[in-house]
Amino acid sequence: METSARIVIQQCLAATLRLNPESEVSEAEYAKIKQGMVVFVCFLKGANKELVEKMVKQVLAIKLCEGKDGKLTSITDLPGDLLIIPQACLGGKLKGKSVQYHSIINKTDGSDLYRTFVELCTDSFQQNSAMQEAGCVVKSGVYGNRQVLNMETNGPFTHIVDF
Amino acid sequence: METSARIVIQQCLAATLRLNPESEVSEAEYAKIKQGMVVFVCFLKGANKELVEKMVKQVLAIKLCEGKDGKLTSITDLPGDLLIIPQACLGGKLKGKSVQYHSIINKTDGSDLYRTFVELCTDSFQQNSAMQEAGCVVKSGVYGNRQVLNMETNGPFTHIVDF
Numbered sequence: 001m002e003t004s005a006r007i008v009i010q011q012c013l014a015a016t017l018r019l020n021p022e023s024e025v026s027e028a029e030y031a032k033i034k035q036g037m038v039v040f041v042c043f044l045k046g047a048n049k050e051l052v053e054k055m056v057k058q059v060l061a062i063k064l065c066e067g068k069d070g071k072l073t074s075i076t077d078l079p080g081d082l083l084i085i086p087q088a089c090l091g092g093k094l095k096g097k098s099v100q101y102h103s104i105i106n107k108t109d110g111s112d113l114y115r116t117f118v119e120l121c122t123d124s125f126q127q128n129s130a131m132q133e134a135g136c137v138v139k140s141g142v143y144g145n146r147q148v149l150n151m152e153t154n155g156p157f158t159h160i161v162d163f
Numbered sequence: 164m165e166t167s168a169r170i171v172i173q174q175c176l177a178a179t180l181r182l183n184p185e186s187e188v189s190e191a192e193y194a195k196i197k198q199g200m201v202v203f204v205c206f207l208k209g210a211n212k213e214l215v216e217k218m219v220k221q222v223l224a225i226k227l228c229e230g231k232d233g234k235l236t237s238i239t240d241l242p243g244d245l246l247i248i249p250q251a252c253l254g255g256k257l258k259g260k261s262v263q264y265h266s267i268i269n270k271t272d273g274s275d276l277y278r279t280f281v282e283l284c285t286d287s288f289q290q291n292s293a294m295q296e297a298g299c300v301v302k303s304g305v306y307g308n309r310q311v312l313n314m315e316t317n318g319p320f321t322h323i324v325d326f
Contacts, residue, residue: 008171008321040321061260074260087321094324097224097237146318155309158171158203158250160323161257 004046005055005163008152009064010038010156015083017141018148031139036080037065038151042090043105043113047163052113055163056120064159079131082121084140084146086114111143167209168218168326169253169313173201173319179244180304181311194302199243199276201314205253206268206276210326215276218326219283237316242294245284247303248310249277274306 015038022028040058060076067073075082089111092099104110118140125131125138141147178201185191202222207326223239230236238245251273254261267273270277281303304310 006323009325040319058260062257063261072261074254078187085319087319089320090320094221094225097267098226098235099322148317149319150315151313153312153314156203156250156312157252159252159255159262160169160171 002046002054003162004013004044004045004048004051006042007055007161007163008040008087008090009059009062009131009159009161010040010151011065011153012036012083013152013154014155017083017085017139019142019145023150028132031083031141033081033139034079036136037075038081038083038085038149040085040090040119041114042086043110044091044103044106047105047109047113047115049116051163052116053120056117056124059160060121060124062161064157066154066157076124076128076131079087079134079136080093081136082125082138084118084121084138085139085149086110086143087147107144107153114143115143123138127137165235166325167207167214169207170218170222170305170324170326171203171250171253172222172225172324173314173321174228174316175199175201175246176311176315176317178314180246180248182305182308184246194246194304196244196246196300199241199245200238201246201248201312203250204238204249204277204280205249205251206273207254207266208268210268210272210276212276212279214281214326215279218306219280219287221324221326222237222317223284223287225249225324227320229317239287239291242291242297242299244299245288245301246258247281247284247301248312249273249304249306250310254308259264270307276283277306
């Protein structure tokens with residue numbers, strides 16, 4: 001089966017994403033999370049809303065977070081924060097010394113799917129009383145913007161999942 | 164062709180990897196780099212030294228670093244630092260809610276190939292007079308240890324390359 005989407009998951013103790021740079025009229029804006037997962041998302045040609053639903057279920061259930069007892073658990077059961085970062089370059093393919101991006105979905109559809117991904121994660125967090133009590137949040141980057149990220153980890157524990 | 168190795172490349176303005184935690188008898192040790200690339204490396208079954216040579220050539224030549232003029236260039240031409248991090252979990256495959264690691268090479272061979280990878284990069288840096296004049300360094304993590312990483316980026320610009 002052709003890959004239609006790709007995510008990279010890294011663990012963090014804290015992460016800060018700059019949403020907008022400082023300008024003459026405003027200060028820089030940041031999205032910050034505490035302990036949890038940073039999820040980089042890339043949609044390729046063929047991705048659709050059904051796939052996004054499947055991806056979100058997997059992301060919320062995958063046991064890659066280190067719990068207090070050292071055992072791996074899901075972000076939902078940790079519970080922890082989620083930072084979702086659009087990262088179209090994940091769909092790049094090495095060609096000689098350069099990378100080509102022919103497989104990536106067009107910007108309009110990619111932006112729609114990304115927004116859906118973030119909304120579904122946010123809904124799921126809001127419907128989970130344990131996560132709400134713990135004050136867990138979903139933060140996200142801006143599709144198409146440069147993603148200026150600072151991350152503190154206890155081991156990034158990087159995983160790649162293709163859909 | 165079966166994948167025998169996988170790397171994830173992220174750009175950084177600075178990165179710090181903890182090599183050893185603080186203990187009763189010694190302070191924590193860190194590997195630090197300035198602007199350059201963080202390369203996560205995973206060897207799968209079937210990887211060998213010839214493949215490592217090919218991987219190193221690609222890593223040093225791939226144009227994924229942002230030069231002063233905004234154009235993409237290689238780490239060699241930037242020139243910049245390199246932080247090489249062993250990351251066996253990149254070879255994991257999602258199975259239900261858990262990740263399985265059956266494809267990963269055994270620890271002895273993986274450790275050997277990782278050392279070769281770091282040595283070849285270091286040799287290449289040392290043979291390049293422009294990199295030497297700029298004080299560029301290759302730093303690396305310890306195979307099998309937990310990789311405690313802090314990273315500051317101007318956009319991680321994450322790429323995955325399979326070999």
